[in-house]
Amino acid sequence: MSSYTITIGTIIVIQAIAVCGLNVIVGYAGQISLGHAAFFGIGAYTAAMLSTKAGLSFWTALPLVIAIGGFIGFLLGLPSIRVREDFLAITTIGINFIVEAVFRYVPFFGGALGIGGIPRIVFFGERLKGMTFLLLCLVFLFLVLLVCWWLTRCWASLACYAVRDEESAASTMGISHVRFKLLAFVIGTSMAALAGSLYAHYMQFINAGDFSFPVSVGFLSMLVLGGMGTIWGPVIGTLILGVLPEIFRPLVDYRILFYTLLLLLMIRFQPGGLLGEESAMRRVLAPILRRGKA
Amino acid sequence: MLLEVKDIHVAYGDIEAVCGVSFSLEKDELVSIIGANGAGKTSILNSIMGIFPPRKGSIIFKGRDITAMPAHQRARIGIRIVPERSRLFPRLTVYENLLTGVYGLRKKIPVDKRISWLYGMFPILKERRGQLANTLSGGEQQQLSIARALISDPELLLVDEVSMGLMPKLVEQVFGILKQLNEEHGLTILLVEQNAFASLNISTRGYVLETGTCALSGSAAELMDNPRVQEVYLGH
Structure with a gap:
C-alpha cells in the first residue's frame, strides 16, 4: 500500500471513531449535535498538552484524555436537558465556536500557533507510523464498534431509544431522560476524545482550525449518509465521504456544495441513511444477510 | 387512602386549567372523572403522574407527599399511566x-x-x-x-381517554378489561373520560369536572341519575 493510501486510510479510521461517538448521541439518544468537532478537539488538545508539557506517553495519557473528554461532554450535555431539537443544534454550534476560540486565543493552549512536536505513539519500544499506526487505529475502531454493539444490546439502549422517540412517555415508564441523555453524551464525547488523541499523535501538530464548525458538519454528514442509529453506518459514511474528495480532487472548491447536495438528497430520499431501516441498500443486502445466517 | 389530591391548581402561563380540585381514591376503587373538552381532566392526570407539576396543592400517594417527585420515580413506586393517544x-x-x-x-x-x-x-x-x-x-x-x-x-393505573378514536365495539372490550382488572385483580384505576356513560357504567364513584373545578361528585349510580349529568353528558 502506498503511503498516500495509508494516510487517507488512517484519517478515515480516526474520523470513523469520532463519528461512532456522534452516532451514540444523535442516533441512539436522538440529541442533535452540531458541535462534535469541539470534543474531537478537546481530546486532541488534552493529548497534546499531556504529552508535550507533562511528558506523559500516549498510553498513560489515554485514560485521562478519555475521562476529561467524557467529563466535559457531561458538562456540555447538561444544556440538552433543557433545550431540544433546533435549539439544541444552535447550542451545540455555539459550544463548537467557544471551544475553538478558547484554543485559538488562550496562550496556554499555544494560541494561533497551535501545538507542535507531539511525539509519535510508542508501542513495545516501536514508534508507530504508517501501516502500524493504521493498524492501531483499526484496533481502536474495532473496540469502539464493540462498545456501540454492546450498547444496542443492553438495557440502556432500550431506554435510549425510548427517550429518543417519546421523552415524556419514557419518564412515565420509570426511565429518567436526564440520566440517559447524559450517559449518551458522556460515551459519545469520550469516543470523540479518543479519536482526537489519535489525531494529535498522528499529525504531530494541531491547531484550533482543525476543530472548527465545518468539521462538525462533516461528521454529521458522514453519520446521516451512513445511517443514524446503525452500527456500521458511521463507518460506511466516513469511508464514502473520506474517499470521494480524493477521487474528485479537481473539484475541491465545490466540496461544501457537494456535501450540502448530498445531505439534501439523503434527507429527501433516504432519511434513514444508506444502512437505515428502510434504505435501498438494506433491501438489497437483506436477502444475502439472511442467507448468511441460515 | 391510596391517593389523595388536595386543592391542586394547574396553569399554563396565565391560563388556569385546573383551579383547586380535591379528591381521593381508596384502594381497589375504580373512579371516573368525566367532563367536556378543556375541563382539565388530562391536566389532573398529568400532575398525578408528574409530567406537568401543579402550581399549588399537594398529591399524596400511600401517605407520602409526592408533589415534587419526578415522573420516573413515581413510575417506580407503582403509578402508571395509559396516556392520551397511546404514546x-x-x-x-x-x-x-x-x-x-x-x-x-x-x-x-x-x-x-x-x-x-x-x-x-x-x-x-x-x-x-x-x-x-x-x-x-x-x-x-x-x-x-x-x-x-x-x-x-402497578398499584394505581391512570387511564386517559382510552375510548378516543376507538370503534364502539372496541370501547366495550377495553372497558370490559379495565373492569375485570379492577374486580378480579384489585387494581385501583382512575379513569378520565368524555364517554361518560361507558365509564360511569364500570365505576364505583365519579367526579364531574367543569372548567377546572369539581362540579359534582358521588357514586356512579347517583351521578347517572343526576338530571344535570343526564342532560349534559348522557344525552337524555
Whole structure:
C-alpha cells in the first residue's frame, strides 16, 4: 500500500471513531449535535498538552484524555436537558465556536500557533507510523464498534431509544431522560476524545482550525449518509465521504456544495441513511444477510 | 387512602386549567372523572403522574407527599399511566414496548409470566409481537399502551381517554378489561373520560369536572341519575 493510501486510510479510521461517538448521541439518544468537532478537539488538545508539557506517553495519557473528554461532554450535555431539537443544534454550534476560540486565543493552549512536536505513539519500544499506526487505529475502531454493539444490546439502549422517540412517555415508564441523555453524551464525547488523541499523535501538530464548525458538519454528514442509529453506518459514511474528495480532487472548491447536495438528497430520499431501516441498500443486502445466517 | 389530591391548581402561563380540585381514591376503587373538552381532566392526570407539576396543592400517594417527585420515580413506586393517544415508542417492536414498562423497577417481576398473561388478555399483541409499534392500528396501539402500563404490576393505573378514536365495539372490550382488572385483580384505576356513560357504567364513584373545578361528585349510580349529568353528558 502506498503511503498516500495509508494516510487517507488512517484519517478515515480516526474520523470513523469520532463519528461512532456522534452516532451514540444523535442516533441512539436522538440529541442533535452540531458541535462534535469541539470534543474531537478537546481530546486532541488534552493529548497534546499531556504529552508535550507533562511528558506523559500516549498510553498513560489515554485514560485521562478519555475521562476529561467524557467529563466535559457531561458538562456540555447538561444544556440538552433543557433545550431540544433546533435549539439544541444552535447550542451545540455555539459550544463548537467557544471551544475553538478558547484554543485559538488562550496562550496556554499555544494560541494561533497551535501545538507542535507531539511525539509519535510508542508501542513495545516501536514508534508507530504508517501501516502500524493504521493498524492501531483499526484496533481502536474495532473496540469502539464493540462498545456501540454492546450498547444496542443492553438495557440502556432500550431506554435510549425510548427517550429518543417519546421523552415524556419514557419518564412515565420509570426511565429518567436526564440520566440517559447524559450517559449518551458522556460515551459519545469520550469516543470523540479518543479519536482526537489519535489525531494529535498522528499529525504531530494541531491547531484550533482543525476543530472548527465545518468539521462538525462533516461528521454529521458522514453519520446521516451512513445511517443514524446503525452500527456500521458511521463507518460506511466516513469511508464514502473520506474517499470521494480524493477521487474528485479537481473539484475541491465545490466540496461544501457537494456535501450540502448530498445531505439534501439523503434527507429527501433516504432519511434513514444508506444502512437505515428502510434504505435501498438494506433491501438489497437483506436477502444475502439472511442467507448468511441460515 | 391510596391517593389523595388536595386543592391542586394547574396553569399554563396565565391560563388556569385546573383551579383547586380535591379528591381521593381508596384502594381497589375504580373512579371516573368525566367532563367536556378543556375541563382539565388530562391536566389532573398529568400532575398525578408528574409530567406537568401543579402550581399549588399537594398529591399524596400511600401517605407520602409526592408533589415534587419526578415522573420516573413515581413510575417506580407503582403509578402508571395509559396516556392520551397511546404514546408508544414508534420504532420499537410490540415486545420491546412491553419491556420498557419493566424498566427501573426495584421489585422483581416474573417478566415472562407477566407477558404471557398480557398476551392472554390481548391476543392481538401476541400475534403482532415482532411488529414495530407504529404499524399498529389505533385500537391495537391502545391495547399495547394498556399492556405496557400493566406489565409493571402497578398499584394505581391512570387511564386517559382510552375510548378516543376507538370503534364502539372496541370501547366495550377495553372497558370490559379495565373492569375485570379492577374486580378480579384489585387494581385501583382512575379513569378520565368524555364517554361518560361507558365509564360511569364500570365505576364505583365519579367526579364531574367543569372548567377546572369539581362540579359534582358521588357514586356512579347517583351521578347517572343526576338530571344535570343526564342532560349534559348522557344525552337524555
